[in-house]
Amino acid sequence: MNEERYYDEIPYRSKIFKESLPENSYIAGLLYGVNGVLPDKARVLEIGCGVGANIISFGLNHPKSKLVGVDLSSKQISMANELKKRLGTKNIEFIKKDILEIDKKFGEFDYIIAHGVYSWVSDDVKRAIFKIFKECLSENGIAYLSYNTYPGWKGKEILRDIMLYRNGEVSSNNKIELGFDTLRHLKNNALDGVIKKVIDDNYDDLIKRNPSYIMHEYFESINSPNYFHEVASCAKDSGLNFLCEADWQSSIFPPVNENLNNALKAESKGDRVRFEQFIDFIVNKTFRRTLFTKAKPKDEVNIEFSNLDKFFVSGNFIYDNTNRVYKNAQTNTIMPKGMGKLFDKLSEIYPSNLSVGEFISELKTSKSDEEIREFYTNLAYLLCSKKVDFSIYKKELLNDIPKKPKLGKNSIELVKFIKEYDGIVSFFSPLYDNIQLNSDCDYELLPLMDGTRDIEELASELVNLEKSGKFNFIIEDMVVEDESKIESMAKAYVKDKVDLLFKFGFLV
Numbered sequence: 001m002n003e004e005r006y007y008d009e010i011p012y013r014s015k016i017f018k019e020s021l022p023e024n025s026y027i028a029g030l031l032y033g034v035n036g037v038l039p040d041k042a043r044v045l046e047i048g049c050g051v052g053a054n055i056i057s058f059g060l061n062h063p064k065s066k067l068v069g070v071d072l073s074s075k076q077i078s079m080a081n082e083l084k085k086r087l088g089t090k091n092i093e094f095i096k097k098d099i100l101e102i103d104k105k106f107g108e109f110d111y112i113i114a115h116g117v118y119s120w121v122s123d124d125v126k127r128a129i130f131k132i133f134k135e136c137l138s139e140n141g142i143a144y145l146s147y148n149t150y151p152g153w154k155g156k157e158i159l160r161d162i163m164l165y166r167n168g169e170v171s172s173n174n175k176i177e178l179g180f181d182t183l184r185h186l187k188n189n190a191l192d193g194v195i196k197k198v199i200d201d202n203y204d205d206l207i208k209r210n211p212s213y214i215m216h217e218y219f220e221s222i223n224s225p226n227y228f229h230e231v232a233s234c235a236k237d238s239g240l241n242f243l244c245e246a247d248w249q250s251s252i253f254p255p256v257n258e259n260l261n262n263a264l265k266a267e268s269k270g271d272r273v274r275f276e277q278f279i280d281f282i283v284n285k286t287f288r289r290t291l292f293t294k295a296k297p298k299d300e301v302n303i304e305f306s307n308l309d310k311f312f313v314s315g316n317f318i319y320d321n322t323n324r325v326y327k328n329a330q331t332n333t334i335m336p337k338g339m340g341k342l343f344d345k346l347s348e349i350y351p352s353n354l355s356v357g358e359f360i361s362e363l364k365t366s367k368s369d370e371e372i373r374e375f376y377t378n379l380a381y382l383l384c385s386k387k388v389d390f391s392i393y394k395k396e397l398l399n400d401i402p403k404k405p406k407l408g409k410n411s412i413e414l415v416k417f418i419k420e421y422d423g424i425v426s427f428f429s430p431l432y433d434n435i436q437l438n439s440d441c442d443y444e445l446l447p448l449m450d451g452t453r454d455i456e457e458l459a460s461e462l463v464n465l466e467k468s469g470k471f472n473f474i475i476e477d478m479v480v481e482d483e484s485k486i487e488s489m490a491k492a493y494v495k496d497k498v499d500l501l502f503k504f505g506f507l508v
């Protein structure tokens with residue numbers, strides 16, 4: 001099946017890839033001395049945009065940016081246009097177009113995004129993607145490319161081969177089921193060796209994945225991973241430079257000890273691509289999200305303390321009394337010591353963010369120059385390690401949950417769209433997170449959060465839904481029949497949901 005028909009028949013679930021968006025690329029540029037265009041005024045192109053959730057989420061936050069989404073599948077482009085219309089996003093144009101047809105006449109862009117495309121297209125389209133980067137990227141532009149990588153995919157490829165073989169040439173509706181069935185047999189019977197190891201390493205994760213992901217990775221006609229050095233070499237041939245990974249902490253803090261780090265540095269002789277390729281061998285890398293620039297980046301991260309003042313930071317932290325450390329409440333990561341005051345303040349205003357400049361001016365009234373320098377050093381570490389969320393924009397969100405919770409108008413429209421189009425896009429937040437919705441009840445419950453009902457009233461609406469047979473509360477595989485139990489479970493469900501929506505910045 002050709003690519004256009006494939007995605008027309010099986011549209012790909014569209015969601016946000018936060019690290020592909022210009023806010024992230026812009027900060028990566030700053031770290032390596034490339035001054036990108038400010039995202040809120042940028043021209044952005046997403047190639048292979050699918051149903052467009054990623055670029056639409058960015059457009060909603062930055063109405064002055066100029067955005068274009070391109071995809072080969074007319075069905076996905078028409079859904080993207082419908083979503084755009086429902087959300088009232090005026091600054092995006094979705095165009096059905098083949099990547100092969102795009103050249104410099106198509107326009108100039110400050111950011112180009114290609115997520116989930118490169119490894120799943122033929123070599124001529126791969127070359128065309130780099131041609132687009134070369135011809136359509138502005139002077140200080142930044143391109144984002146994600147792709148499957150070797151050596152990690154050498155193993156996964158075996159699983160793909162096995163599942164494809166089981167399905168043969170016959171197109172079947174239960175490809176995934178048949179494929180998993182064979183893997184299950186092999187898991188129980190394969191003799192010790194590479195296949196057994198690969199199945200043992202991947203099976204449990206694989207069977208939990210979304211079917212559209214499995215179809216895309218394991219059953220699409222093309223999945224051709226590359227070594228990082230091969231992709232970087234194509235970039236170089238197109239006049240582009242490797243900036244860093246979109247998750248730059250992996251570039252800045254490679255997971256090797258100091259001795260090995262030094263040995264690899266010596267072997268690589270300052271060639272960052274060669275160095276990172278060795279790291280990929282060490283970690284058995286399966287996927288990369290790489291940023292490329294036309295401008296030449298610095299070889300090392302260079303952070304001027306005064307530049308940190310321009311950032312806004314956010315996060316939710318808990319103090320672990322036993323170990324006497326702060327931990328990130330979401331990721332449980334241990335935070336560096338000596339910054340408790342910042343973590344307390346951030347938790348207090350969470351999910352809003354805080355101006356670093358303002359916080360430091362206040363600190364300066366009570367701290368010595370040396371202490372302030374140490375604070376900046378820690379802050380630079382937090383930025384490089386991505387242990388705290390850094391933004392260049394102020395996010396003013398509610399600091400408390402209102403008595404009558406209200407979702408933003410766009411979020412309500414988004415839920416309605418998701419319901420109508422059977423979950424084809426994720427429920428995405430203004431902070432670029434994807435939230436899992438329970439289709440049985442959230443599709444009905446969330447639109448009721450329009451600021452006219454308190455938790456009790458929302459809970460009683462949920463009880464009505466339960467009574468109408470839309471869903472049931474279940475305890476240990478048994479449907480709950482007791483009315484007072486149903487009421488208390490409904491109230492707890494609504495409370496948790498509102499709490500979650502608040503934390504992810506959905507409430508207005």
Ligand SMILES: C[S@@+](CC[C@H](N)C(=O)[O-])C[C@H]1O[C@@H](n2cnc3c(N)ncnc32)[C@H](O)[C@@H]1O
Pocket residue numbers: 003004007012013014015047048049050051070071072073076097098099100114115116117120121125216
């Ligand atoms: C796996 S989907 C990824 C969609 C989206 N970027 C994401 O990550 O959710 C790959 C997308 O690339 C598009 N595509 C494949 N070949 C293309 C081509 N030659 N020109 C334009 N789009 C193409 C497909 O239609 C599909 O929407």
